[in-house]
Amino acid sequence: MSGIYKKVEIVGLSEISFAEAVKVAVEEAGKTVRHMSWFEVVEQRGRIHDGKVAEFQVTIRIGFKLER
Amino acid sequence: MSGIYKKVEIVGLSEISFAEAVKVAVEEAGKTVRHMSWFEVVEQRGRIHDGKVAEFQVTIRIGFKLER
Amino acid sequence: MSGIYKKVEIVGLSEISFAEAVKVAVEEAGKTVRHMSWFEVVEQRGRIHDGKVAEFQVTIRIGFKLER
Amino acid sequence: MSGIYKKVEIVGLSEISFAEAVKVAVEEAGKTVRHMSWFEVVEQRGRIHDGKVAEFQVTIRIGFKLER
Amino acid sequence: MSGIYKKVEIVGLSEISFAEAVKVAVEEAGKTVRHMSWFEVVEQRGRIHDGKVAEFQVTIRIGFKLER
Amino acid sequence: MSGIYKKVEIVGLSEISFAEAVKVAVEEAGKTVRHMSWFEVVEQRGRIHDGKVAEFQVTIRIGFKLER
Amino acid sequence: MSGIYKKVEIVGLSEISFAEAVKVAVEEAGKTVRHMSWFEVVEQRGRIHDGKVAEFQVTIRIGFKLER
Amino acid sequence: MSGIYKKVEIVGLSEISFAEAVKVAVEEAGKTVRHMSWFEVVEQRGRIHDGKVAEFQVTIRIGFKLER
Amino acid sequence: MSGIYKKVEIVGLSEISFAEAVKVAVEEAGKTVRHMSWFEVVEQRGRIHDGKVAEFQVTIRIGFKLER
Amino acid sequence: MSGIYKKVEIVGLSEISFAEAVKVAVEEAGKTVRHMSWFEVVEQRGRIHDGKVAEFQVTIRIGFKLER
Amino acid sequence: MSGIYKKVEIVGLSEISFAEAVKVAVEEAGKTVRHMSWFEVVEQRGRIHDGKVAEFQVTIRIGFKLER
Amino acid sequence: MSGIYKKVEIVGLSEISFAEAVKVAVEEAGKTVRHMSWFEVVEQRGRIHDGKVAEFQVTIRIGFKLER
Structure with missing residues (x-):
């Protein structure tokens, strides 16, 4: 109930x-x-190499409880 | 051609x-x-448990024809 | 280093x-x-047929180097 | 003054x-x-057929008072 | 774990x-x-009367589990 | 070439x-x-009366040159 | 019915x-x-002083009827 | 089912x-x-001349099937 | 005048x-x-329990000066 | 501490x-x-003439204290 | 007055x-x-190398008249 | 290829x-x-003093590889 959360990207x-x-x-x-x-999920992108998808890139924000 | 559609989330x-x-x-x-x-697709989120993705959650709007 | 890129959707x-x-x-x-x-990724949608997902549709912007 | 409203799309x-x-x-x-x-008004789209606009499609949110 | 949620506005x-x-x-x-x-919370608006705030109006989306 | 513009809503x-x-x-x-x-055009809304559209409301930003 | 409104921020x-x-x-x-x-309501911000909220700042757009 | 679409603005x-x-x-x-x-529809603007609307300008994205 | 600020969520x-x-x-x-x-303020949400608001949740970005 | 601010575009x-x-x-x-x-800064655009940037155009919102 | 414009990114x-x-x-x-x-201007990004800005990258949409 | 990136604001x-x-x-x-x-680039603002721009303020998100 108490405590706060932090988000990192x-x-x-x-x-x-x-x-x-x-x-x-x-x-x-x-x-x-x-x-x-x-x-x-914040953003979905990717890298293309030789005419094919070489890499999926996803930016997410992760929420976690701050310890005291 | 006639008729309308409704969206639900x-x-x-x-x-x-x-x-x-x-x-x-x-x-x-x-x-x-x-x-x-x-x-x-409106939103993509998820739940984390024990340091792993426990659940993918997707909010979608579904369009359907209203019957008369 | 020089040159420009174009994006197509x-x-x-x-x-x-x-x-x-x-x-x-x-x-x-x-x-x-x-x-x-x-x-x-710009947009994620899809078509529904007979109560099931019939097709995933993804709009992407592709960046490529313009040749001179 | 009292009561609430609902919106449908x-x-x-x-x-x-x-x-x-x-x-x-x-x-x-x-x-x-x-x-x-x-x-x-939420979205304005349309269907094209034979090189002409065949249909204007408008998504609206309608607000109405909930009866009790 | 199973089941789906619906949102109303x-x-x-x-x-x-x-x-x-x-x-x-x-x-x-x-x-x-x-x-x-x-x-x-989706939107915060209000009505003004006689130069004062007469009403705070908040649009929220409520998520609830669909019963089967 | 010189001078500035103002926008009003x-x-x-x-x-x-x-x-x-x-x-x-x-x-x-x-x-x-x-x-x-x-x-x-910034926003398109309207008023409904007796189950019909009673009024179209459009919010626009108008740009004009500031005189000196 | 006639007349227009202006918004100021x-x-x-x-x-x-x-x-x-x-x-x-x-x-x-x-x-x-x-x-x-x-x-x-357009924006909600605030000032922090000595580790506490010192001031809530709300940007609103006010709509009013233009007199003629 | 097969094939892709392109959008132009x-x-x-x-x-x-x-x-x-x-x-x-x-x-x-x-x-x-x-x-x-x-x-x-992506954007709606217009030109004003002599205190009247001289031109409505609409930016749309058109989707079309790419031939192979 | 010099120095930079960091924002945490x-x-x-x-x-x-x-x-x-x-x-x-x-x-x-x-x-x-x-x-x-x-x-x-970035986001305002909340938890509902037994048909009542059980918790207001506000995501804020806090700006602070980085020490050197 | 008291007083309000206005923004113009x-x-x-x-x-x-x-x-x-x-x-x-x-x-x-x-x-x-x-x-x-x-x-x-709200918007950054510009005019092109003869294949070159002829003018940078920036829309800003200016905040100022209202005198009483 | 007649004719249409196209935008490329x-x-x-x-x-x-x-x-x-x-x-x-x-x-x-x-x-x-x-x-x-x-x-x-649609997006402003850049590349960092050895702790310094190595490249400013600006995505713009260019509008031009379509010839017939 | 492996590894993740973090963004700070x-x-x-x-x-x-x-x-x-x-x-x-x-x-x-x-x-x-x-x-x-x-x-x-996330946001561009600035401070005004004595009727002149006193400071340009740019909020950026910086992406960097997390070491393991």
């Missing part, structure tokens, strides 16, 4: 799909951020 | 991907809504 | 997922556009 | 103009919704 | 504050909608 | 169409504002 | 709440503007 | 109304673009 | 009002962030 | 840069507006 | 400033596009 | 231009942030 990359890129972003962020609670 | 959930969450939203909505014609 | 279709629709859009566009470098 | 169609499409949407909606009070 | 009114207008919207909506879970 | 009303409401706004504004040069 | 300040800041903006504006009819 | 002009300006844009574009399928 | 919670939720966010953030100067 | 022109266009807008506006305090 | 690059990047985009585009009339 | 100040304010933001941020890769 992270970009995840994947060669497979946007959903994979979100998972990568969350799992990598989890190595330094604790108490992660939700994410919001 | 539905949130679908999936543990797998955004595309799955859209399918869930459409198929569940179809149990009470008839003549569904198209959808528009 | 393309809609890709897929029965499977948004990621597939992006791949279709990029690969088809690549048949006439050269030096494609990146894409940005 | 309706798409009206017309071969003539956006204003006509709005009128169609409001009049058709009025067959099932009572106490309609105002509308807001 | 409601306008609440109050002579006192935006927070009161939100409470009015939620409590009135609760008379016909069950399983309400969250709200999102 | 005006709401025009019409029983007929959005285009008429724009004309009304511009012509009425022209009674006190000089050197009007362009307009931009 | 005003910033109100309050040490207490956003609702108070709106009231201040409307009441102060009313000293020079007549026939004020409605307001729309 | 066109500005149509009319002395009469926004609907006319859309028709002009579509019909002129049709002289060089084939397989046009739909349009989306 | 914080979510504050309150059972009473949006203004209280902003105060909570600022005061809690102030326990670890120094030289806070202003805030901007 | 001004377009400045420059052949050199956006920054110059902002300076022109502020300095010209200052000939009739007093107590100007801040500006916000 | 171009990204210009410069090591110096956003204004220079706009000039580059317009001048390069002018090598293949005729009758260019205006531009609108 | 920084405000840079300059008496000269927006481009200078971006450079200041990037160079100051580089004193504590490593592996900075790109920036995106």
